[in-house]
Amino acid sequence: MTSWPGWESRRPLLLAGVLLVLASACTSSTQLTELETGLTALEQQLGAFQAQAPTRDDLNAVLRAVEELLESEVGARADVKEDLRQILAEVEALRTSTQEQRRTLNASLERIGQVNDELDLLQGQIERQETVLSTLSQQLEASRQTPPAQSLEPKTLYDAAYQHYLGADYEQAATGFERYLETFPDGEDADSAQYWLGESYMGQGLFRTAIEELGRVAERYRDSDKVASSMLRMGVAHIELGERDLANEMLLRVRQEYPDSDEAVLALQQLDNPADQL
Numbered sequence: 001m002t003s004w005p006g007w008e009s010r011r012p013l014l015l016a017g018v019l020l021v022l023a024s025a026c027t028s029s030t031q032l033t034e035l036e037t038g039l040t041a042l043e044q045q046l047g048a049f050q051a052q053a054p055t056r057d058d059l060n061a062v063l064r065a066v067e068e069l070l071e072s073e074v075g076a077r078a079d080v081k082e083d084l085r086q087i088l089a090e091v092e093a094l095r096t097s098t099q100e101q102r103r104t105l106n107a108s109l110e111r112i113g114q115v116n117d118e119l120d121l122l123q124g125q126i127e128r129q130e131t132v133l134s135t136l137s138q139q140l141e142a143s144r145q146t147p148p149a150q151s152l153e154p155k156t157l158y159d160a161a162y163q164h165y166l167g168a169d170y171e172q173a174a175t176g177f178e179r180y181l182e183t184f185p186d187g188e189d190a191d192s193a194q195y196w197l198g199e200s201y202m203g204q205g206l207f208r209t210a211i212e213e214l215g216r217v218a219e220r221y222r223d224s225d226k227v228a229s230s231m232l233r234m235g236v237a238h239i240e241l242g243e244r245d246l247a248n249e250m251l252l253r254v255r256q257e258y259p260d261s262d263e264a265v266l267a268l269q270q271l272d273n274p275a276d277q278l
Contacts (some may be wrong), residue, residue, distance in 0.1 A: 170203035
């Protein structure tokens with residue numbers, strides 16, 4: 001068995017070269033540890049070969065083993081590189097997707113801000129329109145109202161209300177007579193306005209209110225020639241309400257207090273009605 005010349009001097013260099021190549025092929029501490037373990041085993045085999053004065057064939061066998069180990073590790077490293085490339089590709093795709101989602105989110109947020117601004121603008125426009133409509137409504141209502149009573153002559157106001165009464169527009173008549181009394185409580189036609197106010201409520205079938213208003217004729221205008229008529233009409237209103245006793249009381253007062261008046265004759269007719277006998 002012939003030993004390889006210079007083997008002893010080349011052994012450390014060979015091991016160092018193997019270690020350097022294998023270290024460059026490693027991608028993790030685990031692989032490095034495994035390689036170191038494999039090198040240790042190779043070094044032990046080389047030591048055994050040295051002790052046995054290995055032949056060229058023995059050395060070639062060792063070198064083939066080293067080459068196979070290197071090829072194995074390089075192949076493993078190639079697989080790792082491929083895995084890394086796939087991982088990097090997935091990371092890049094995820095990064096691209098994240099950026100796209102961020103752009104979409106930012107666009108959505110920007111649109112939401114624009115919508116909020118548009119809503120604020122629309123709200124302001126609605127509020128301004130409501131203000132304008134309210135003002136127009138008030139102006140329209142004011143234009144429909146009758147001119148202030150102070151600007152009218154008492155006679156004009158009274159005659160307008162009386163015309164409504166003659167036209168059987170009792171509601172407008174009552175409104176006109178009330179305005180007259182509010183504006184001219186001591187006016188020349190105040191007693192008549194008070195009487196016709198009661199008659200306007202009679203025309204509407206509001207007999208209780210009519211009794212109240214007719215009663216104010218005697219209270220406020222005791223010397224008025226409308227007192228007898230107001231008492232007679234109060235008696236009629238009590239009859240309409242089914243209050244016969246109160247009606248008879250009022251009709252008797254008309255006969256007693258105004259015996260020679262036309263109202264006394266009319267009161268007697270109401271009393272003389274067979275259905276209305278005391």
